[in-house]
Amino acid sequence: MTQLRSILAIQPGQAASDGAGVRLTRVIGGPGLERFDPFLMLDEFGSDNPDDYIAGFPPHPHRGFETITYMIEGRMRHEDHMGNVGLLQSGGVQWMTAARGVIHSEMPEQEEGVMRGFQLWLNLPARDKLGDPGYRDFAPAEIPRLTTSSGIGVVAIAGRFDDGQEQLEGAVQRPHTEPYLLDLHLPAEASLSPCLPEGHRVMLYVYEGELEVNGEPVGQSRLVRLSDQGELQLASGGAAKVLLIAGKPLGEPIVQYGPFVMNSREEIEQALRDFRDDRLTA
Known part of the structure; x- marks a missing residue:
């Protein structure tokens, strides 16, 4: 007899706002992250109202995990402290490894029309959290x-x-x-x-x-x-x-403070000090 995976929960996302006021649905995020290990957050964004997305995500930091952005419709431009510039288009994917530190922005390349997609946060193991950051754009054809x-x-x-x-x-x-x-x-x-x-x-x-x-x-x-x-x-x-x-x-233990995800409170405090002292990406 076939054994099926048990359904542990069925849950709706929650309305949220992030960046400079982008409206989105937070599907995963907040307390109880160990239930979703190794995933930390899933956001769905989608609107044909520019007021919901036009302000975008100005420069902000990350440490300790990876972000995967999948664009269903629309255009978003990525820029980061490493000099990477990428245009995320309909059907494309951006995979960024923050590791020890990335400061980047994600800004709309459109002033009207639909912008729709997802961003997923994937945790890094403790041994890789302070490793080298990386970035890769995948065009739809890739x-x-x-x-x-x-x-x-x-x-x-x-x-x-x-x-x-x-x-x-x-x-x-x-x-x-x-x-x-x-x-x-x-x-x-x-x-x-x-x-x-x-x-x-x-x-x-x-x-x-x-x-x-x-x-x-x-x-x-x-x-x-x-x-x-x-x-x-x-x-x-x-x-x-x-x-x-x-x-x-x-x-592994998951300790999150905003855009920093580490294994202990002490590591979070170090990330905050590094960001304050302009050493997050050093």
């Missing part, structure tokens, strides 16, 4: 994609898609957290059983339509958190789009 024989669209940002018949390696692999970030587009009356490693934390965020997850109906704008053992079965009545997020837990 993100592996396929359409399965049953008509399901797959965008493989990280990890690996495998449904037992077709496989696709994602654009990014990470050795310690082994993250999966897949954007799955299910047509009406479709079903899918993606293969995922035992022991991985698994989450699904339904961002369009409705979905059945292991037989349980899940509405739009809902996050599903699943157990770390068993199979995953997805089915759609109407068309649906869902982010599949999975990763290997680090099992």
